[in-house]
Amino acid sequence: xxxxDRALGVLTLLGGIAMFIAARQFSPIPGxxxxxxxxxxxxxxxxxIVGIWLIVQGLATERGAPLAxxxxxxxxPRTWAKLGATALLILAYILTVDWLGFTIxxxxxxxxxxxxxxxxxxxxxxxSLVTVVVVQFAFGxxxxxPLPRGEFLSLPW
Amino acid sequence: xxxxxxxxxxxxxxxxxxxxxxxGAFGLFVGAIPGLTATMAxxxxxxxxxxxEPIAAIASIxxxxxxxIFSGDIPGALLRIPGTPASAAYVDDSYRMTRDGxxxxxxxxxxxxxxxxxxxxxxxxxxxxxxxxxxxxxFSSFEYFWLVLLGLSAAIFVSPGSIPRGLVALVIxxxxxxxxxxxxxxxxxxxxxxxxxxxxxSFIPAMIGLFALAEVFRYLVRGYKLGAPLRPSTKGMxxxxxxxxxxxxxxxxxxxxxxxxxxxLPGAGADIAAWxxxxxxxxxxxxxxxxxxxxxxxxxxxxxxxxxxxxxxWIPALVFGIPGDSITAIVIGVLYIKGMNPGPTIFIxxxxxxxxxxxxxxxxxxxxxxxGWIAIRASTTILAVPQRVLMPIIMLFCIVGAFxxxxxxxxxxxxxxxxxxxxxxxxxxxxIAPAILGLVLGPLLEQHxxxxxxxxxxxxxxxxxxxxxxxxxxxxxxxxxxxxxxxLLARRKEAWT
Numbered sequence: 001x002x003x004x005d006r007a008l009g010v011l012t013l014l015g016g017i018a019m020f021i022a023a024r025q026f027s028p029i030p031g032x033x034x035x036x037x038x039x040x041x042x043x044x045x046x047x048x049i050v051g052i053w054l055i056v057q058g059l060a061t062e063r064g065a066p067l068a069x070x071x072x073x074x075x076x077p078r079t080w081a082k083l084g085a086t087a088l089l090i091l092a093y094i095l096t097v098d099w100l101g102f103t104i105x106x107x108x109x110x111x112x113x114x115x116x117x118x119x120x121x122x123x124x125x126x127x128s129l130v131t132v133v134v135v136q137f138a139f140g141x142x143x144x145x146p147l148p149r150g151e152f153l154s155l156p157w
Numbered sequence: 158x159x160x161x162x163x164x165x166x167x168x169x170x171x172x173x174x175x176x177x178x179x180x181g182a183f184g185l186f187v188g189a190i191p192g193l194t195a196t197m198a199x200x201x202x203x204x205x206x207x208x209x210e211p212i213a214a215i216a217s218i219x220x221x222x223x224x225x226i227f228s229g230d231i232p233g234a235l236l237r238i239p240g241t242p243a244s245a246a247y248v249d250d251s252y253r254m255t256r257d258g259x260x261x262x263x264x265x266x267x268x269x270x271x272x273x274x275x276x277x278x279x280x281x282x283x284x285x286x287x288x289x290x291x292x293x294x295x296f297s298s299f300e301y302f303w304l305v306l307l308g309l310s311a312a313i314f315v316s317p318g319s320i321p322r323g324l325v326a327l328v329i330x331x332x333x334x335x336x337x338x339x340x341x342x343x344x345x346x347x348x349x350x351x352x353x354x355x356x357x358x359s360f361i362p363a364m365i366g367l368f369a370l371a372e373v374f375r376y377l378v379r380g381y382k383l384g385a386p387l388r389p390s391t392k393g394m395x396x397x398x399x400x401x402x403x404x405x406x407x408x409x410x411x412x413x414x415x416x417x418x419x420x421x422l423p424g425a426g427a428d429i430a431a432w433x434x435x436x437x438x439x440x441x442x443x444x445x446x447x448x449x450x451x452x453x454x455x456x457x458x459x460x461x462x463x464x465x466x467x468x469x470x471w472i473p474a475l476v477f478g479i480p481g482d483s484i485t486a487i488v489i490g491v492l493y494i495k496g497m498n499p500g501p502t503i504f505i506x507x508x509x510x511x512x513x514x515x516x517x518x519x520x521x522x523x524x525x526x527x528x529g530w531i532a533i534r535a536s537t538t539i540l541a542v543p544q545r546v547l548m549p550i551i552m553l554f555c556i557v558g559a560f561x562x563x564x565x566x567x568x569x570x571x572x573x574x575x576x577x578x579x580x581x582x583x584x585x586x587x588x589i590a591p592a593i594l595g596l597v598l599g600p601l602l603e604q605h606x607x608x609x610x611x612x613x614x615x616x617x618x619x620x621x622x623x624x625x626x627x628x629x630x631x632x633x634x635x636x637x638x639x640x641x642x643x644x645l646l647a648r649r650k651e652a653w654t
Contacts, residue, residue, distance in 0.1 A: 003585050005321070012325055019332065022347070029341050029607070033615040036342040039603040043331045050324040057321060071584060073378050082377045086552075090573050093556065094566050106553055113549030117377070123546075131550050135557055143193070143201065145561045 005058030013051025020044035101150020164512035188225030195225035211495035253451030274461035275522035278468025303629035311436035330595020370576025416462030420469025434462030
């Protein structure tokens with residue numbers, strides 16, 4: 001869904017107001033006029049101005065147009081499924097990587113992504129195996145990133 | 158033997174040259190991987206330098222950092238994944254050029270003008286560093302405040318499309334910059350009780366998400382229809398730069414000068430320089446409508462400015478021992494370990510060493526041409542890999558890069574959140590680049606404002622009381638009001654006729 005200027009303006013305006021209310025819980029430095037609340041308040045002000053600007057611009061140019069238009073891919077369930085699956089895959093990776101270890105979790109992620117983009121199963125598996133080993137060596141061994149080892153099989157670095 | 162001959166002998170030692178070559182290759186490799194930064198490349202080299210002679214140690218770090226800054230442009234041009242906030246300024250142009258099959262031209266331009274910028278900055282460093290350092294020291298929080306504001310304004314100015322939508326992006330970036338307890342009173346802001354958020358949102362996972370992961374999402378939606386970018390031939394990549402150099406000499410010079418000047422200010426650095434230069438290039442261009450759509454002019458100016466700023470950062474580092482950015486901070490440490498104490502006396506007491514250092518700077522920049530050429534050739538081969546294979550691999554790199562910053566899955570969570578945000582922003586024609594700049598410069602803006610207000614006891618007029626601050630302030634306000642003034646003048650003209 002692509003938001004028109006009016007809809008985006010209202011959202012920005014509401015965001016600015018929320019930010020302004022949130023900023024009031026912070027306090028200035030003792031004995032000073034300014035402090036932790038200053039930047040959020042200024043951002044809130046900016047958001048309110050931008051919101052009004054967008055609304056005015058939208059009222060002037062979008063007369064009769066819908067508030068938001070559907071994007072070209074919005075009617076394709078396959079695309080939605082792919083997007084959702086990708087986000088879920090990363091989410092699953094985040095939740096399980098400490099337990100599964102970098103090697104297994106990454107292998108599953110890359111192979112699943114390759115299948116999702118339409119690579120044939122055998123090449124997908126081979127390429128993801130090579131990728132994971134190379135990445136693990138480059139980052140874990142050469143650059144000393146402490147990749148999660150997990151409770152199962154993980155390469156020795 | 159004269160001092161200069163002594164210095165040359167120090168640098169043109171086979172051992173030193175080999176070290177430079179290897180560190181250069183290392184810097185290129187690290188810089189080209191999204192998520193790994195030039196700072197990381199330098200930091201990783203420090204333990205190795207313990208075992209080297211002083212000149213070899215410095216040469217290694219200088220070469221690696223210069224290469225890493227340049228190679229941050231490569232994934233930006235090829236995959237639209239900028240390596241540094243500075244290369245985010247011109248990533249739209251360079252990526253669009255790659256899609257049109259002009260990738261080598263874009264990368265060649267970035268390479269050649271990076272080298273020229275770096276050499277220019279070094280020459281200024283050799284000739285005028287004490288003078289410039291003197292000026293740089295006059296910059297206090299008031300001047301920095303205006304400079305940061307100017308950088309933020311540049312982000313709006315350069316973003317293609319509607320100005321209010323660019324401002325929405327800036328607001329998003331600034332809000333993200335508020336998160337955490339790194340603020341004047343150390344109150345946790347917008348952390349929602351999450352311990353990981355207390356440290357704030359580090360910009361690298363955010364940048365990987367906004368650009369790289371969003372690109373993966375976009376591929377899933379539209380990739381099949383768009384097709385892969387053409388794999389360009391790298392033939393004549395460097396030769397094609399000569400006509401560009403002839404066409405845009407003014408832009409090149411302006412980029413060099415602005416980059417060196419901003420780079421010489423401790424704490425401002427290459428990020429602001431590249432953005433301001435890109436904005437200036439667009440403002441003074443005869444064809445501003447082409448910017449962001451694959452136009453080489455902005456690359457010339459901002460690319461030159463980027464590397465000139467990196468060289469400029471050495472000025473305060475060597476003259477006063479004040480680091481301009483995290484890389485020079487690391488190098489100052491190495492200088493001390495090797496018995497070269499940065500400060501005014503270094504120019505007198507250790508003349509052969511400091512001359513050798515200057516030669517190293519020049520050599521490191523010149524070495525960038527052959528090494529960068531090889532890197533570009535090697536990296537364009539990834540365009541031959543089908544996108545359906547490439548995108549999952551990029552995703553793994555994104556994940557590891559984001560993980561490496563925090564050494565915990567929190568980096569990956571941030572990356573995912575910003576990836577979804579970035580995708581939604583692009584679908585709504587909200588540019589991404591201003592959000593990055595807001596996130597990077599937001600904390601600086603707050604720090605310099607609050608410091609200034611404490612110093613002046615809350616008197617806002619203090620922002621105009623010092624000469625440089627007043628100049629910068631008036632200039633910034635003019636930049637904001639210029640479109641309005643122009644409109645008013647045009648209306649008056651109409652009324653007259």
